[in-house]
Amino acid sequence: MSLLEARNLEKQFGGLKAISGLSFSVPENIIFSVIGPNGAGKTTLFNMLTSIYKPTSGSIFYKGNNITGMPPHKVAGLGITRTFQNLQVFLNMTALENVKVGCHMHSNSGLISAALRLPSVMKEEHRVRKMAMEVLEFCGLGDIADMPASALPYGILKKLEIARALAAQPDLLLMDEPAAGLNDTETMELCDLIVQICQSGITIILVEHNMSLVMEISHHVLVLNYGKLLAQGSPYEIQHNSKVISAYLGGE
Amino acid sequence: MKRLAGYYCFAIATLMLPLLFPDSYYVTVVGVTVCTNIVLAVSLNLLMGYAGQISLGHAAFFGLGAYSSAVLTIKYGMNPWLAMTAGVIAVTVLSYVLSRPILRLKGHYLAMATLGLGIIVHIFFVQADQFTGGPDGISGLPVLSILGYPIDSDLKWYWTFAIFMLASVLFSLNIAHSRSGRALAAVHGSEIAAQMLGVDTAKVKSHVFVFSAVLACITGSLFAHQQDFVSPESFSFFFSIELVTMVVLGGLGSTFGAVIGAILLSLLPEVLLVFEDFEVMIFGAILMVIMIFLPQGLFVAMEETFFRLLKRKSQGSADVTS
Amino acid sequence: MDQLLQFLISGLTVGSIYALVALGFSIIYNASDVVNFAQGEFVMIGAMSAIFLLKGGLPYPLAALCGISITVLVGLALDKLAIEPAKNATVVTTIIITIGASIFLRGVALLIWGKEIYGLPPFTGDKPITIGTATILPQNIWVMVGTAAAVLAVKYFFDKTIMGKAIMACSFNKKAAFLVGINVKQMLLISYGLSAALGASAGILIAPITFMSYGSGVMLGLKGFCAAILGGMGSSMGAVVGGLLLGLIETVGAGFISSGYKDAIAFFVIMLVLFIRPSGILGKAESDRV
Known part of the structure; x- marks a missing residue:
């Protein structure tokens, strides 16, 4: 059974669709990476999964329960927590x-x-x-x-x-660009830490721009482009997907 | 033990004062005012300093406590302790009901809403004259007695206020190093991060708002009995501002900062008495100058300097030995 | 019906004053993110200095002009001596600094002018004009016309002049404004001057109707703050609408409930607005970004 499932998620800000028609499911105990160019809607997705934003439509299921629109602290209470792209340390x-x-x-x-x-x-x-x-x-x-x-x-x-x-x-940890701004040694340490966390039985959803890190440790990769699902699969499949390559290189 | 070392020194000093100077005006009259202001500042600091929620209407709860005691005992002949309890219940309900919508607001909006609350309550004290006696206030409260011992002298009032104040300071220090205190500080640091760790931020803010309001309310009841008189003047917008100043003057977030701020600001009028007409101006100037040049507050600035010197000294001696 | 007309006249008169104070609030708020709690003191200083200059023998228009100039100097000094040195201050710190400034200015006013209350003579006679059974004083008309003129001038300044646009640029993004060569410090200074001038004008317009003393600025300032929030913090036209609306609500409320609770009504309304729609009538909703 999947730990987390998103069904037809959509988020609009004014006229702008940040996320549309997004469905995916995250199996238990893996490292699940979400990648995509800047502005693809990755952080918006995180904010919806943790209930900071309420989706415009669609729903989120966690361990079989619908958690859409639940207050954030209750979502945390069910075992979902996260780190932030721009640090929110106290x-x-x-x-x-x-x-x-x-x-x-x-x-x-x-x-x-x-x-x-x-x-x-x-x-x-x-x-x-x-x-x-x-x-x-x-x-x-x-x-x-x-x-x-x-x-x-x-x-x-x-x-x-x-x-x-x-x-x-937590049972599910969302990490928003944990390697951003780190040097190579720190990134290596982080890599080990993430793998260790996963081995201790915590499922991880990772948003990251450092591709070598993503490809090295992920079990499954989901690619977002303009708020829509572009592709998903194993790191190997993604690296050889022509749609993904053209989205990243800007080709036709 | 070490955590409370500062507190024990402070407690001993407070309790020694009347033994050293039993008849001094500064102990029995000014001392009571100082203790009152300390409790109010410490309670406001829980909300403002710990949880980071500004309130420009704290005097309202102080006033509600004072008026419940005065009105219920004088007009309705209620037992003083019963009247105090009634006041506490009323303030608990009122502050709880208001806490959620008020504390959803942030920054200037929160400042405005709390300010509005303070002004509305103050106008009520002035206007509802069939209960409150209007601008002239009411006097003639019955004597408060504890377990049959009446508090009927200035010195006894000092003891009462000193013990109440020391208990409040201890509560505040205890809260800092606890799950609740950390949740408050987390709300101050980053509300979203706190929620992601399962902190129900709305509830945390609401609880501390009620707690701080109730402390102010009890202080108000005691104040009314001690003064034997209440009038709206003591609970105006300006007094709320003065309380905020005490908290910020000493150092936002530090219990002893609030204590020092309260002591300084309570003694200031005694000092400025010499200048009479200049009092308002000097008060404003002090407020501005401290906020511009020491925004972290007097006590916190002193503390930091002290530790920096200590560090430099220990480093110096380490160099000598090596 | 006639009573309603009378309410409308007094409501719009006092509302005009709130509008000017609120406009001053929002100019400073836009330029520097500071809520200036000393705004009410500008009103008091403008009126009191005009009153005493007139007593000292200056002709009325000159006394009014000097009153405004003195207040502008106070506004500039406030920026230079209190706001500018406290850079990087938090919201709470700036609130306390401006409250301190307001107490300080009140203290100075107390020293110079004492505790007595004073008034200005009406600009042009005090013969009431009757409309049905409602009456309107010439000064009421002066207040409304004066306010309208001031608001239009401010609007022209921000929409059409280079300097006004430069101040707007600072309010959107200080760093970007600095990079395109705008003197940000100077723009802040001008905002404080402009806001002081608006406050002083409000004081001089209203002084013939309500009396003034060293402490009159406090309530006017707080009401202006209410009006600014009612209209939506930072929106200039919102401030004007908020001011007029607050004046009307207050007058009607005082008429139907009790004049003693007049000030309470204004604050009650503002709290309701904050509870239901924290961003005000014309303000934009804010949201956290993570």
Whole structure:
């Protein structure tokens, strides 16, 4: 059974159709890449899958449930989370605190019990700290835990955003251009990290411009052009698809 | 222990003051005002500093607390504690109902809506004179007693306010390092990212709005009993602005920043008394100058400088030993 | 019917003043993304300086002109001394800075002019004109005509002059405006001057009808802010429509409910508008971009 299924998705902004007639399904436990030229509608698609935008028409099914138009935090509650193209790290916190926010759904103390610092809160804090440290170490960020996020370099922040998403223990992780702005070494590390995340049982949908990265790690690639599905298949099939080649090179 | 070291020093200082100067006007009269303003500033800081939601109408909830106590005890002869509870319930309901539509707004729109709320409540205090006594206010509240011990002297009021204030400061410090505090800071940092991690941002904002309103409301009730008099003047738009100034002056987002801001701004009129007519002008000038040159606030700026010096010093000594 | 006509006259008169203040708000907001809480102080300073210059023996037109000039200087100083040094300030910081400026200006006014209230004599006599059973003062007509003239002048300035277009360019994209050689700082300065001139004109137009004191600017400024939001923040014509509408709602509301709640009605309306349509009547809806 597929984990996520999009049926006939469409999104209009004013007169502009950013996405139209898009259907696809994402099987469990693979790396599913979405590629396409700039403006093809990749980020719009992500925003619909995470309910930041409501589709103009069409529907999204996750584990067999219709999640179209559900509030974003509820979608997250079902096990979908994401990283962002332009970083959305909480710069007003330390790295560790960022990841602790990722643990939000796996803890439950409220405002009043926190104000009174009840023993249950202390226990929870302890547990959350341990959870967050484990995730940071998994991502190789253990030694910057107590640094303020605002003082960290771009490459580290990109990783931190992934760590924060992992702390939410998702089943489906959407990554929006994780390699953008990284140097070669950082990209290699990222590549390993994504493969490791997938091996730990998390399905990944990846939007990325770095083609060698996409072709190396993806199991399935979907190509968008002007908001429409151009082609999909294995990396090999996509690399040899004449429509894809002409869309990218601008030929006829 | 280390987390609260600053707090314990502050608590000891607060409780020592009346023992050192039991009859001082500055302790028993100014001290109570300072404590009142600290609680209000700390509660506003939860909303503004932690969650990043500006409010230009915080005085409204302070006023609603004060008037519920005054009106219910004087006009309806209600027991003071019952009146206070009624006020808390009313403010809880009101702030909860208003929180969702108000906190959906951002930036200038949020500023306008909270400002509007403050002004409407203030006009209500002035105009509903059959209840509130109009612009002249009402006086003659019954004495508040705790477990049969009446609070009937200035010094006892100081103790009451000091303990209430210290509890509020502790609450605020506790919240910072908790799931709720982090959710608030996440809302401040990036609302969309917070939602993607499962934080129900509308609920989080609504809860902190109610919590901060209720703290202000209780402060208002105590204030009414202590002053033995309430009038609309204490709850005007200008007082809301003054509260925002306290929070920003000390440093947005820092509990002790709010405490320091409240202390400074409460003492300012005592200092400016000498200048009389210049008071308004100097107040405005201070506000502008601090915001232009130290937008992160006095306390936070001091803290940063202190840690920078500390770091340089430790680096210096490390160089010597190596 | 006659009562309605009377409401219409007073509503449009006070609405004109709100419109001018709101227009000033939106000019500054467009140029610098700052909501200038000291806008109401411009109204007060314009009126009070004209009043005292007239008392000092200047002829009326000259007193009015000098009143406006003084306010423009205050507006320029506000930009140079308070807004420009605080570059990269957040929304909350700029709100507090302009509130600080407003308190400061009020404090200065208190020192110079004291707490008493003053008025200006009407521009041209005070013989009421009767229409049916409704009456209209010559000054009411002055207010409406003066406002219309000011609004048209502002519209001409932004639509037709190079300088107006340059300011508009700054409001769309400061960096791009800078790259094509527009002096962004100077354009901001001009916006503050223009907005101060509008505020001062509003003050001088209304001073013969309502009295002025050092504290009169606060409510007028806040109402102007309401009007700007009602019309849609940043839309100049929206500000004018919002101002007139707010004046009408307030007058009718005060007439039917209670004059004591007049100010509350305006803020109640604005809150409803914000709850239902946060972008105002003529404003564009905003959305987050990720």
